[in-house]
Amino acid sequence: MNKQDDNTELFHKRMLSLLSDEEEQAFAARIAAEEDFAQEYQEYKSLAEVLIVQEGEELKKQLTTLSSVASKSEPVWWKAAAVVAILFGIFAVYQWAPGEDLYQDYFDPYPNVLVPTTRGQDSPDSILQRAFSKYDREDYQGASVLFEELLKQNPSDSIQFYWAMTLLNTEQNQKAESVLKELMEEFPQNEFKAETHWYYGLVLLKNKETEAAKDAFKRVVEHPGTFKKKEAQELLEQLP
Amino acid sequence: MEKKEAQLQKRLRDGDRKALEQVYIQYKDAFVAYLSDRVIVRDQLEDLYQDTVVSLFQNFVLKQLELESSSIKTYLFAIGKNKAAAHFRGPQLVSREEIEPKEAIYQIEKENLSEEQLALKKAFERLSDSCRQLLRLHYYRGLTDKEIKKMTDYKDINTIKSSRSRCLKKLKSLIHE
Known part of the structure; x- marks a missing residue:
């Protein structure tokens, strides 16, 4: 029987320290008693950590792009706005x-x-x-x-x-x-x-x-x- | 809680990447001002801020966090202060009381991964989009197959199980290539 699905939520919570004290004790007891369960958890945790780091890198890439776009485009934008403002200032006097x-x-x-x-x-x-x-x-x-x-x-x-x-x-x-x-x-x-x-x-x-x-x-x-x-x-x- | 704050928290929990950018933009100036006397090099500060925002985002997604006693801003600053302290080996700047236990920050860095995990990571990056998506839902979001079925086009739970085991097999084979 494939137990993995039943345990997803439990493993996820345990990994993030979201279990209550009682749940934590029960979990530790199972880890000690059931070899398969312990191994299943280790495998889950190992890959989960990989994916968290991997996703973190992608998110950071997105922010780096955002940051470089913002710092490149901002000055140009404000310069352009200033030029437009001056032109309109002159224009406004006449019309x-x-x-x-x-x-x-x-x-x-x-x-x-x-x-x-x-x-x-x-x-x-x-x-x-x-x-x-x-x-x-x-x-x-x-x-x-x-x-x-x-x-x-x-x-x-x-x-x-x-x-x-x-x-x-x-x-x-x-x-x-x-x-x-x-x-x-x-x-x-x-x-x-x-x-x-x-x-x-x-x-x-x-x-x-x-x-x-x-x-x-x-x-x-x-x-x-x-x-x-x-x-x-x-x-x-x-x-x- | 303010409506806007609640909405932003929800979008963070949902993993909305636009919300990631919004947080980044919204608190950047305040964050830089706050930490600029502790962190001298400007480049480091930008890097630290990006890591901080990413960590906030991932904590929201992973833990489905609902901040009640604190706000996104205080949470963000708490993460930032801890990161600055860890990075510069200074004293811990945030006392434990500032953060509720259930809101404790989960943190894992590339440096913490084993050799085997690093190999897994490389292999994962070469998987197909559909495999990555499926494995993410299971191992990253911590969703059960029942929940995955609800939010994807998979026909039934058995298909999800067999697809996942196929993807895991592929992942393991990629390690040895």
Whole structure:
């Protein structure tokens, strides 16, 4: 008879020291009395430790990639943002544009800073990888469907943010507005707080809700970070 | 517990790799600030932080951890402090009282593996995706065949058993290649 299946949970818990004192005593007694049982446990533990170390290495690789992508892309991104900010500063002196035009002028797609797209990764998060791969290739329609699917499985503030980004990039502005609003209400402390207010402000502008848009831009200005602060300030000065 | 914290803990238990990245990003600055006076070389700190986040993630997955008295952040810092102490052979920085016994950190490093285990590891990396997946569910997640059947496309428990023994056989044969 194959006893292995019955013992999986027991072995797993024992290895991680999760047994109660009583269970631990019973376990030790069995180890002492039953040679087969002892051997079975040793085999389980030996391979389990291998897999834990192996999985740990894969996870670390993922973080190393994330870290190198973040440190490479960040400065470029901020430099680009600074240039854009200066250009708009000059531009703003000469021209006042109403909502629709301002939206066009100020809107740019938010970069993928979350999931570096890599090839050939044997990852359980394949929907996530696929979604961001499409996002990176500017297939916003395709990415949108996958983000929505992911959110059904697991609510996540950052995925919801990127879903809203795909909606903005596919001109689904009313829907984008409500998704961003919900994001702020459900996750007031989310990672992309300033970004959420910024894009929420822009979409309100586009949807001709100027007063509400101004509130959103004020939040961007008040946010401790530097994201789009200058642009938000410019917009506040320009809007009636 | 805050809703957001509870959700993140759940995603960590589920082994959601995006949650791994989220934790990494979310606490990095605070962690670096906290340990920068203890760990001088910046490169070491990055490395230490990555190991710490990985250890947190694996503890959540392996133990299906539900932190009640502490938060992800305190747990993360506790792991980091212990790692820093072990790494630099300094005094233990976390008193035992800071962590509940059931939340004790499980730790295994490559250095702890035997020669035989290292050979197994190399062989495992050459297995097919389906074998790796199946062995992971059993030996890493500690799931019973009944539970594995529920979350995979295997036809029945006997198929799982026979597939596993086929994969183990393959694994052992790869060691000798």
